[in-house]
Amino acid sequence: MKKIFNMSNPKVERVLADLKRLGYRLTRPRQSVLQVLMEADGCLRPEEIHARARRYCSTLGLVTVYRTLSLLSEMDHIRRVHREDGCHSYARTELAHGHHLICRDCHQVIEFPGLDNMSTLIDPIARETGFLVEDHMLELVGLCPVCQEKVEA
Amino acid sequence: MKKIFNMSNPKVERVLADLKRLGYRLTRPRQSVLQVLMEADGCLRPEEIHARARRYCSTLGLVTVYRTLSLLSEMDHIRRVHREDGCHSYARTELAHGHHLICRDCHQVIEFPGLDNMSTLIDPIARETGFLVEDHMLELVGLCPVCQEKVEA
DNA sequence: GACATATTGAAAATCTTTTTCATTAATAAT
DNA sequence: ATTATTAATGAAAAAGATTTTCAATATGTC
Known part of the structure; x- marks a missing residue:
């Protein structure tokens, strides 16, 4: 087709x-x-x-x-x-790659960088616990600038 | 009662x-x-x-x-x-407080520290994007030491 | 254009979670 | 202790999201 x-x-x-x-x-x-x-x-x-x-x-x-x-x-x-x-x-x-910032009101998703920081966070934890860390999920939930105004108005 | x-x-x-x-x-x-x-x-x-x-x-x-x-x-x-x-x-x-490490095999949950690092990760993102970050969720998924052995065996 | 079959849509099935409602049992008063 | 009040319960039904089943359809190939 x-x-x-x-x-x-x-x-x-x-x-x-x-x-x-x-x-x-x-x-x-x-x-x-x-x-x-x-x-x-x-x-x-x-x-x-x-x-x-x-x-x-x-x-x-x-x-x-x-x-x-x-x-x-x-x-x-x-x-x-x-x-x-x-x-x-x-x-x-x-959009979804890495980590995301989700607006709880309009459901907009913003990707943000910070993967480097992540491994510095994850590596020591893996070492201490003996876990084999295969995946991680970081989601920040909040209000985007536009929806913040909507709430205030 | x-x-x-x-x-x-x-x-x-x-x-x-x-x-x-x-x-x-x-x-x-x-x-x-x-x-x-x-x-x-x-x-x-x-x-x-x-x-x-x-x-x-x-x-x-x-x-x-x-x-x-x-x-x-x-x-x-x-x-x-x-x-x-x-x-x-x-x-x-x-167990669930803060962040957790979940074994995908036995579903064991291990809590790990690192909340301080989190805000150094989150704050700049909030500043850059204008988001009001209300909550965050970090989950690491992998294999615990015991289940790693089970897989290898 | 015709053929083989991957893909589709509808209905039914699953699975988790919530709602409804009459019954039961925990607490406070006696 | 006994009784009254009503919060809490369990069963059944409802509600949602997602998956499976299967006959019909449409795609890519010859």
């Missing part, structure tokens, strides 16, 4: 090429979910992704959204973010 | 006193859940807590486990820990 969007987004292109490379089909439902994820500047819940992606593929089912999220996660093009309520959100790896 | 355990656990005692102070009743179901949480050295899922606490209170329902977990969380005697699969586990605050 040909691409369904006229204005090609380089991020989308890259993932499509990768899907193709691995032998996956470039279906309309997949492209619609991908497009939504790549044009978003924050993390989205499966339900939100479904709603938005329907604008590009009206027959899209929620199940396919889950399946696509799972596929894209495995390929590490998106990352799963844990929400306080126990559900999950997803954001493109670029 | 009188305490249901002969050997009193000081951690349990302290929470019971606090419950009493706040006007909550010291019921057998509550005491059984509390006992399980305070004698555990790791984090447990509601289902596991239910299974274990039934040994002390055979009529205990899962619903009451959830209600008690929610109450004890609010009182900050236990903390909720996010699991990779999206479910939650609970551990007494003593």
Whole structure:
């Protein structure tokens, strides 16, 4: 299938090429979910992704959204973010990589650097405890500047 | 109601006193859940807590486990820990406080210090982004020494 | 364009967690 | 101790999120 969007987004292109490379089909439902994820500047819940992606593929089912999220996660093009309520959100790896700052009001996600500091934090702990640390998750939750004003107003 | 355990656990005692102070009743179901949480050295899922606490209170329902977990969380005697699969586990605050190191195999939780380092990590980020950081969550996931050997064996 | 089959959507199933509500039991008053 | 008050409980049902099943569909290949 040909691409369904006229204005090609380089991020989308890259993932499509990768899907193709691995032998996956470039279906309309997949492209619609991908497009939504790549044009978003924050993390989205499966339900939100479904709603938005329907604008590009009206027959899209929620199940396919889950399946696509799972596929894209495995390929590490998106990352799963844990929400306080126990559900999950997803954001493109670029945003979710490393650590993130999540606005509890607008759900905007900002990535921040600090990976170097992390290993200085983690290494001594690993040494002391004998743990083999395979992964770490740091999430800061708070209010972004815009939502702070909303609260004050 | 009188305490249901002969050997009193000081951690349990302290929470019971606090419950009493706040006007909550010291019921057998509550005491059984509390006992399980305070004698555990790791984090447990509601289902596991239910299974274990039934040994002390055979009529205990899962619903009451959830209600008690929610109450004890609010009182900050236990903390909720996010699991990779999206479910939650609970551990007494003593264990869960600050940051934790979770063994992905045996689910043991080890607390580690490093809170001081955290604010040196967080403060500059808050300054740069304008975010009001209200909470942070750092979880390290890996293999504890015992489970590392199990894998190698 | 036709074929083989990966992918899809809908419905049903799972699983965790919450809500509802009549019953039970802890506490305080007697 | 007995009784009254009402917080707390358990069972069942509801609510959500996510996964599985399966027949129908659409993609990439020949």
